[in-house]
Amino acid sequence: MKSYVEPEFIIERDNEKCTRCKVCIEQCTYGVHYYDPKNDIVRSRDENCVNCHRCVVFCPTKAITIKKNPTQYTENWHWTREAITDIKKQAETGGAILTGMGCDKSYYTYWDRILLNASQVTNPSIDPLREPIELRTYLGAKPDKLELEMENGDVVLKTKLAPQLCAETPILFAALSYGAVSFNAHLALARAAAEFGTFMNSGEGGLDKRLYKYGDHIIVQVASGRFGVSPDYLNVGAALEIKIGQGAKPGIGGHLPGEKVTQEIAQIRMIPVGTDALSPAPHHDIYSIEDLRQLIYALKEATDYTKPVAVKIAAVHNSAAIASGMVRAGADIIVLDGVRGATGAAPKVIRDNVGIPIELALASVDQRLRDEGIRNKASIIISGGIRSSADVVKAIALGADAVYIGTAALVAMGCTLCQKCYTGKCPWGIATTDPWISKRLDPDVAAGRLVNLLRAWSLEIKEMMGGMGINAIESLRGNREQLRGVGLTDTELKILGIKMAGE
Amino acid sequence: MDKGLSHKEQKQSSPLGSVVANNGVITINAADMNYRDLNFLLKSYSNSAKRIDIYNVNGQRYIGTNLKNNVEIHVYGTPGNDLAAFMDGPTIYVHGNAQDGVGNTMNSGKVIIYGRAGDVVGYAMRGGKIFIRDDVGYRVGIHMKEYGNQKPTLVIGGTAQDFLGEYMAGGILVVLGLTLKDDEDHKAKFVGTGMHGGTIYVRGQVAHIGKEVKIMKLERNDIALLKPIIEEFCGYFNFDVNKILTEEFKKLIPFSTRPYGRLYAQ
Numbered sequence: 001m002k003s004y005v006e007p008e009f010i011i012e013r014d015n016e017k018c019t020r021c022k023v024c025i026e027q028c029t030y031g032v033h034y035y036d037p038k039n040d041i042v043r044s045r046d047e048n049c050v051n052c053h054r055c056v057v058f059c060p061t062k063a064i065t066i067k068k069n070p071t072q073y074t075e076n077w078h079w080t081r082e083a084i085t086d087i088k089k090q091a092e093t094g095g096a097i098l099t100g101m102g103c104d105k106s107y108y109t110y111w112d113r114i115l116l117n118a119s120q121v122t123n124p125s126i127d128p129l130r131e132p133i134e135l136r137t138y139l140g141a142k143p144d145k146l147e148l149e150m151e152n153g154d155v156v157l158k159t160k161l162a163p164q165l166c167a168e169t170p171i172l173f174a175a176l177s178y179g180a181v182s183f184n185a186h187l188a189l190a191r192a193a194a195e196f197g198t199f200m201n202s203g204e205g206g207l208d209k210r211l212y213k214y215g216d217h218i219i220v221q222v223a224s225g226r227f228g229v230s231p232d233y234l235n236v237g238a239a240l241e242i243k244i245g246q247g248a249k250p251g252i253g254g255h256l257p258g259e260k261v262t263q264e265i266a267q268i269r270m271i272p273v274g275t276d277a278l279s280p281a282p283h284h285d286i287y288s289i290e291d292l293r294q295l296i297y298a299l300k301e302a303t304d305y306t307k308p309v310a311v312k313i314a315a316v317h318n319s320a321a322i323a324s325g326m327v328r329a330g331a332d333i334i335v336l337d338g339v340r341g342a343t344g345a346a347p348k349v350i351r352d353n354v355g356i357p358i359e360l361a362l363a364s365v366d367q368r369l370r371d372e373g374i375r376n377k378a379s380i381i382i383s384g385g386i387r388s389s390a391d392v393v394k395a396i397a398l399g400a401d402a403v404y405i406g407t408a409a410l411v412a413m414g415c416t417l418c419q420k421c422y423t424g425k426c427p428w429g430i431a432t433t434d435p436w437i438s439k440r441l442d443p444d445v446a447a448g449r450l451v452n453l454l455r456a457w458s459l460e461i462k463e464m465m466g467g468m469g470i471n472a473i474e475s476l477r478g479n480r481e482q483l484r485g486v487g488l489t490d491t492e493l494k495i496l497g498i499k500m501a502g503e
Numbered sequence: 504m505d506k507g508l509s510h511k512e513q514k515q516s517s518p519l520g521s522v523v524a525n526n527g528v529i530t531i532n533a534a535d536m537n538y539r540d541l542n543f544l545l546k547s548y549s550n551s552a553k554r555i556d557i558y559n560v561n562g563q564r565y566i567g568t569n570l571k572n573n574v575e576i577h578v579y580g581t582p583g584n585d586l587a588a589f590m591d592g593p594t595i596y597v598h599g600n601a602q603d604g605v606g607n608t609m610n611s612g613k614v615i616i617y618g619r620a621g622d623v624v625g626y627a628m629r630g631g632k633i634f635i636r637d638d639v640g641y642r643v644g645i646h647m648k649e650y651g652n653q654k655p656t657l658v659i660g661g662t663a664q665d666f667l668g669e670y671m672a673g674g675i676l677v678v679l680g681l682t683l684k685d686d687e688d689h690k691a692k693f694v695g696t697g698m699h700g701g702t703i704y705v706r707g708q709v710a711h712i713g714k715e716v717k718i719m720k721l722e723r724n725d726i727a728l729l730k731p732i733i734e735e736f737c738g739y740f741n742f743d744v745n746k747i748l749t750e751e752f753k754k755l756i757p758f759s760t761r762p763y764g765r766l767y768a769q
Contacts, residue, residue: 095768225670226608226627226646231569231591258761270629270648271672272700272760278670280697284642285604285623294564294584298607301542302569302589347767422767 004088007046010067011055017063018042024055024064029425029437052418054427086348096349098257100421100431102248102342102385102407103352109340110359110492111391114398115501117482118467125469128462134472135458137402139239139379140164140308141332162332163308165219165239168197169458170396170473173450174383174406175221175243175312177203178228179256179265179277180344180421181410182438183210184446185430188413190214191443192450201404202228204243204254204279206268212236219310222299223254225279227269231302239333240299241310242292244283247341247384250314250355254279255345259424260433293329300330308332315339315361315384316354320368327369327378334378335404336361340385342407344431345422358384359398363496366399366478375478389460398496399478412453413446527553534559538583542568549574549593562602567595570612584621587614590631603640606633609655615739619661628655628674636740637661638682642669647701649673658736665692668755669713672700677732679747680707695755699762703755704729706747712755715762719754 011032020042024033030048033055035041049066056064073084086097119125126133141162149158173189180203187210189200194217201219202211206228211218220237222229234240245251256265256277266273286292296309310333311326313319319336326334338358343351362382369375382395383404392403411417414428421431429440461473470476484501485493493500521532522544529552533541541563548555549572560566560580567576567587576595578586581602587595588607600618604626611631622640625633630653638661645666647655655674661682668676680689688708695703696713703716704725712718721729730748737744 089768093768095766098767224646226648229589229608229627230629231571231589231610234569234589255763257767258764267650270650270653275672275699275760276763278697278699278763280670284645284666284669285607285626294604298565298568298585298588298604301539301565304546 003047003092005047005085005092006071007049007069008085009049009051010046010069011044011049012065012067013042013044014063014065015041017061019061019063021060023058023060027054027058027427029054029427029432029434030423050418050420051416052420052427053416096347098345098422099348099351099419100342100344100346101417101419102340103355104419105352107339108357109385110357110488110496111387111394113485113487114359114394114496114498115484115486116390116393116397116464116468117484119469123469126466126471128459128466131466131471133462133465133470134474135169135461137167137170137473138164139167139333139381139401141378142376144376163239163306165199165308165333166197167199167402169454169461170400170402171392171454171457172198172219172381172402172404173200173409174404175201175203175219175241176406176410177205177221177254177256177344178208178268179205179260179433181430182426182432182441183208183264184438184441184443185410185413186211187443188441188446188450189409190218191447192454193217195447195451196454198454199238201241202233202237204228205256205265205277206230207233207236208264208268221312222295223279224281224283225254225269225277227271227277227279234299234302237307239308239310240303241312241333241335242283242295242299242331243312244286244292245312245314245316245337246343247314247337247339247355247358248343249346249350250316251281252347252350253281257345257422257424259422262433262435265433289325289329292326292331296330310335310381312337314341314354315356315358317356319356319361320364323365324368324372324374327374331378333381333401334365335381335383336365337404338362338382338384341383342385342410343421358382359394360492360495362395362398362400367497370478389457390464392457393461393464393476394483396473396476397479397482398498399480401477408453409450412449413441522548524552527551529555531555531557532559533557533561533563533580536563538563538565542566545570545576549576560599567593567612567614573612587612587633590614600637601635605635606631606657609633611653617740622664624659625655625657625676628657629653630655632656632658632735634658634736634739635660639663642666644671644674644676644703645669647671647674647676649701656732658732660736660740660742662689663691666694666696667691668695668698668701668703669693670697670699671695671703671757672698674701675728675732676701676703677729677736678703678705678707679733679736680705681742681747683707695757697762698755698757699760700757705753705755706750707753709753709755715757715759716755717758719756721752721754725752725754 147158193200204223215236223243311331312335339355379401426432483498523530554575562583564583569589585604591610594613597616601620603621614633619637624643627646641664658677692711695716
């Protein structure tokens with residue numbers, strides 16, 4: 001059938017600069033570039049281009065430019081190019097439009113409407129270059145009170161503490177499943193987490209045995225498909241996370257396209273090769289908070305109460321009430337994933353229209369747990385579009401204990417957010433299981449880049465904290481006095497629990 | 504509560520109820536015992552004991568959860584939900600009925616139930632065997648998995664409710680219908696919805712199947728596969744193998760290993 005869908009991008013090649021070295025042909029996994037020997041020229045199939053920039057970066061003479069297709073439909077504010085193109089694709093295929101990464105629509109990013117405070121004259125700022133600023137973060141249930149005892153002249157802690165994760169910075173790597181990302185990507189995340197003293201999340205696709213040695217820095221996930229959930233897997237992780245929902249696709253399940261289910265992935269997930277790995281929306285044994293409690297305690301029993309159990313949900317309209325139930329069900333850590341949360345594959349209509357901004361969900365959950373006097377019973381980790389250290393600081397001041405970064409970690413490894421993760425052809429060797437393409441990601445180099453990112457953000461966080469006169473992340477948590485809103489309505493300020501700038 | 508214990512047996516002091524050891528057989532009186540204490544005892548004793556008998560079980564959850572040793576456990580009474588969850592090795596005999604979530608994500612070992620079981624039995628089971636003499640509830644055998652030699656088997660002597668074998672990706676699920684009357688069919692609906700691997704064998708008529716499943720006749724190799732499984736079942740529950748095998752079985756397998764491959768456009 002003749003496609004009515006026009007190429008989204010046009011490749012311009014400067015034939016004077018082009019040396020016909022064919023690197024672009026070799027690097028492109030979508031078959032865009034090809035050599036025409038008769039005319040000694042490299043040509044392109046623009047319709048295949050996803051704008052991943054692999055060829056642009058690797059072209060030794062910088063001869064390639066990728067442009068948005070200048071041929072546009074008649075300008076129409078309502079009927080955008082995307083709306084028209086999607087309809088054409090659906091008319092051709094009859095399928096739901098699949099996409100990758102997080103929601104790219106223009107909903108408010110509230111982080112950009114929140115500004116931070118700094119000390120001036122009174123309560124002087126702290127210079128992080130000469131004074132220690134503490135970023136160490138403990139994640140897990142905290143006791144209501146501490147009881148101390150004198151024993152042989154020493155003060156001894158009598159209260160039995162719940163198991164905790166200890167991270168050297170309040171930044172963890174989000175759940176990226178093996179299968180959605182390559183082994184090398186998983187390995188790089190594990191190495192970086194171990195080196196920096198933080199955690200990666202295995203995602204819901206199990207854990208390759210080669211990563212077991214990094215288990216002390218891995219949170220292992222249990223989702224409805226229970227992929228890779230072996231007794232060893234539960235024992236090797238530092239903590240367990242029950243995945244109920246994901247910000248990119250609240251209310252629908254995980255879906256690893258069959259293209260990515262190779263022999264290795266099939267083995268670890270225990271499913272047929274080439275099948276779609278289906279993790280349906282509900283856990284079929286969880287239909288209530290009581291059922292959730294049953295799984296939380298099954299995992300605690302399985303690990304002898306030595307590891308924190310986290311529960312992850314997508315941020316939705318009544319997250320606050322749900323979070324309260326989660327804490328009461330025994331979750332040690334609750335994870336909230338906002339509308340910007342990314343994915344390896346999701347129907348676009350869900351990704352772009354379901355769920356709420358993480359900033360609002362976080363503020364309302366933190367407030368609700370405080371109002372109910374149970375905020376100490378669980379830590380809060382948030383995720384979904386954290387782009388910078390400033391986002392992290394604002395999140396913690398709004399009430400989070402830590403953040404998960406997924407997209408930012410991928411970008412550190414080379415990702416350009418072309419949103420084609422579901423094809424399994426990621427030219428950067430990240431979101432692929434193809435052994436040939438996966439080789440492009442050197443786990444040592446990628447781990448180094450991830451550690452650099454953590455180091456840079458941690459330094460910036462210390463600078464911002466020092467500026468506020470705060471020397472421990474504990475004192476920043478839930479410290480909304482350090483935040484002011486700009487361009488927000490009264491309702492938004494009320495939900496965020498912050499004052500207007502100038503107030 | 505002192506069933507089977509002689510006066511010679513030594514009673515160990517335990518704050519958690521009475522534990523008696525005799526020649527590698529541990530006997531636990533679980534009356535009024537919290538599940539956490541009971542499971543702690545099981546974990547402690549499963550290293551050394553050959554057999555553990557638990558009496559007066561009354562709804563304690565997670566019995567056998569993540570136990571690893573090849574110990575034999577006899578449960579007298581009614582165990583609570585998630586019996587044998589994540590279990591990896593032991594054999595559990597339940598002398599009574601079991602509740603929901605038996606064998607949740609179980610890895611290896613055996614569960615034999617001299618009675619019925621509730622909903623979601625064998626959820627995401629990865630290996631081992633479960634034999635249930637009577638009926639089971641809803642959503643049984645969903646997400647069962649297999650790879651290579653690791654292949655779970657779940658046998659139901661009676662009948663099952665809706666969504667049997669939903670999203671099944673591997674393993675063998677057998678439903679014998681022995682509790683049905685002569686002219687009665689299985690009532691389960693949506694059997695095998697979303698199934699993309701594994702096999703369901705049903706003795707008797709199936710009322711309603713998922714659209715991803717097809718019904719086949721048994722072939723010679725199916726009978727070779729089924730026979731030892733049914734023999735084992737009959738060994739536990741005193742049924743006649745040949746009588747069971749004389750009635751016709753149906754075999755349910757997925758049309759495709761990729762039932763939802765055509766749902767999406769790119």
